[in-house]
Amino acid sequence: MQTEVIPQWSEGTLTAFHGTDINSAHDILRGEKLNVAKATAKKIDGPLGFFLATEVADAEFFALRRAPGGMLEFSFSPNAVQQLNASGAIRQPISPGKIARFIGDEL
Numbered sequence: 001m002q003t004e005v006i007p008q009w010s011e012g013t014l015t016a017f018h019g020t021d022i023n024s025a026h027d028i029l030r031g032e033k034l035n036v037a038k039a040t041a042k043k044i045d046g047p048l049g050f051f052l053a054t055e056v057a058d059a060e061f062f063a064l065r066r067a068p069g070g071m072l073e074f075s076f077s078p079n080a081v082q083q084l085n086a087s088g089a090i091r092q093p094i095s096p097g098k099i100a101r102f103i104g105d106e107l
Contacts, residue, residue, distance in 0.1 A: 019060055019071050020069065026070070052107040054091070054104035055102070084107070093106075
């Protein structure tokens, strides 16, 4: 799959969502750093990483897979979006799963 930085992502604000298990959601809200070992142990499929969805329904799918699940909403300022782009963050379509089709993109 080819990836690209989508131009409209570099303009304005961005709201994105993260679907995860409820304990991980609480850890993030408490400001705990992401932990590769914990993430690896909880991985279901797909590549390892921290992903955000541009559509709430897509994040909800990932939260429900990890019942009890939780969802977090992140709002990025235009400056933060520029910093993400500059650091190499990629916005691309979410790869379809065996039973799911997604409507938004992932970061």
